[in-house]
Amino acid sequence: MNVKSIAEFDTELKQVFGSNTSTAPLVDDTRMGRRIYGVDLTQPLNPEQSRLMVDLLDRFSVISFPDQDQSSFRLAYLERLANHFGAPIPHPKNYANYVEYKNNNAELALPPISEQTHTKCNQAFPNDFQCIEDANSPAVYIVTNLLGSGADAQEQSMGSLHWHTDIEFEPVPLSTSMFYVQAAPTTRNSSEGTWVSPQPRAPGYYHVDSSPELMQRRNVLPLNGETAYTDTAAAYADLAVEDKQALDGQMVRRRLRVDDPGWLIPLVYTNPRTGVKSLHSPVWASRGKNIAPVEVDGLSGDESRLFLDRLEAHVLQSKYRYDHIHKPGDVTLWSNFATLHNAPACKSVINDPADTRLMYRISCKGQPSYSLPRQDPEAWIEQNITPPYTSPREYT
Numbered sequence: 325m326n327v328k329s330i331a332e333f334d335t336e337l338k339q340v341f342g343s344n345t346s347t348a349p350l351v352d353d354t355r356m357g358r359r360i361y362g363v364d365l366t367q368p369l370n371p372e373q374s375r376l377m378v379d380l381l382d383r384f385s386v387i388s389f390p391d392q393d394q395s396s397f398r399l400a401y402l403e404r405l406a407n408h409f410g411a412p413i414p415h416p417k418n419y420a421n422y423v424e425y426k427n428n429n430a431e432l433a434l435p436p437i438s439e440q441t442h443t444k445c446n447q448a449f450p451n452d453f454q455c456i457e458d459a460n461s462p463a464v465y466i467v468t469n470l471l472g473s474g475a476d477a478q479e480q481s482m483g484s485l486h487w488h489t490d491i492e493f494e495p496v497p498l499s500t501s502m503f504y505v506q507a508a509p510t511t512r513n514s515s516e517g518t519w520v521s522p523q524p525r526a527p528g529y530y531h532v533d534s535s536p537e538l539m540q541r542r543n544v545l546p547l548n549g550e551t552a553y554t555d556t557a558a559a560y561a562d563l564a565v566e567d568k569q570a571l572d573g574q575m576v577r578r579r580l581r582v583d584d585p586g587w588l589i590p591l592v593y594t595n596p597r598t599g600v601k602s603l604h605s606p607v608w609a610s611r612g613k614n615i616a617p618v619e620v621d622g623l624s625g626d627e628s629r630l631f632l633d634r635l636e637a638h639v640l641q642s643k644y645r646y647d648h649i650h651k652p653g654d655v656t657l658w659s660n661f662a663t664l665h666n667a668p669a670c671k672s673v674i675n676d677p678a679d680t681r682l683m684y685r686i687s688c689k690g691q692p693s694y695s696l697p698r699q700d701p702e703a704w705i706e707q708n709i710t711p712p713y714t715s716p717r718e719y720t
């Protein structure tokens with residue numbers, strides 16, 4: 325299939341979004357990632373514009389739209405944008421009774437406003453940070469260190485997570501995630517001159533038989549609140565032809581819990597719009613003990629770990645890595661099929677508003693839709709969006 329050049333993207337961007345737009349690499353032109361200037365996401369996208377947005381993400385895997393107008397940006401706009409990329413999925417933690425819903429099919433309800441995350445965030449530094457007013461959609465997950473924080477709080481830090489892609493363990497894996505950034509940390513007062521000091525791993529965080537090389541690559545992590553990404557399309561492209569051939573047909577069994585039967589899904593993802601192949605979450609235990617390890621079809625548990633550890637070590641090489649520093653007003657999207665990522669070590673409880681991390685995430689799955697509202701069949705929503713959800717009509 326025809327993959328557009330950067331010059332062609334820049335020309336098309338000006339044609340459909342206006343002459344004040346431009347792009348720049350996040351690292352350099354040979355690597356994934358693009359920053360796109362001059363696109364105002366408070367405005368709805370016409371089909372030509374949304375198609376270009378999807379093309380940009382297909383091509384660059386991480387795309388960032390800086391300088392959104394913070395006084396007028398609403399999360400309804402982020403949710404509208406998400407609807408072009410896929411069907412937004414609600415976050416279970418946003419509901420008051422998700423467990424009851426799962427167990428007894430109770431009707432889902434949001435908590436009272438006083439119990440919602442945004443209200444609690446607003447209490448940390450009331451004169452410095454108030455969440456955006458419409459932060460109460462079930463599809464919006466608030467990523468923050470404001471909970472439990474305040475001028476009198478005792479500062480706490482936490483380490484980064486395992487390398488993973490978001491929700492790769494469902495039959496229709498999540499395709500796209502996006503952040504709108506309201507606040508990002510500005511202090512750099514740790515012993516390393518960074519936002520946080522390196523956080524030691526608890527024993528057993530990773531499998532004890534992981535190779536020193538893999539452990540070293542896993543643990544090279546940013547310390548200024550960046551989201552760490554790695555490019556699994558470039559990593560696939562660099563493999564030897566025989567390795568590609570061997571991997572192309574490889575199925576892996578993904579599941580949430582060890583006793584779930586799970587399902588087989590290809591390890592190599594082929595983008596249906598570009599034909600570009602990537603390794604889809606080539607990680608044996610992407611959430612440690614929280615999610616069942618992946619079984620490589622035809623291999624034992626130990627063989628599966630060795631097989632996937634080799635791939636994880638390959639994709640975590642520095643040449644595929646990019647650490648994205650967040651800035652207020654950014655909207656940043658990433659493809660979960662073509663990247664792995666890691667949440668940064670962070671100050672998890674803070675007593676200085678300059679340390680605030682306040683971002684809003686929406687994730688989605690399924691096929692893009694260039695015009696809105698989406699037309700996902702009810703049965704598909706019922707089966708693949710848990711709990712079932714569609715964005716309110718007024719958002720789209």
Ligand SMILES: [Fe+2]
Nearest residue numbers: 488489490665
């Ligand atoms: Fe994640």
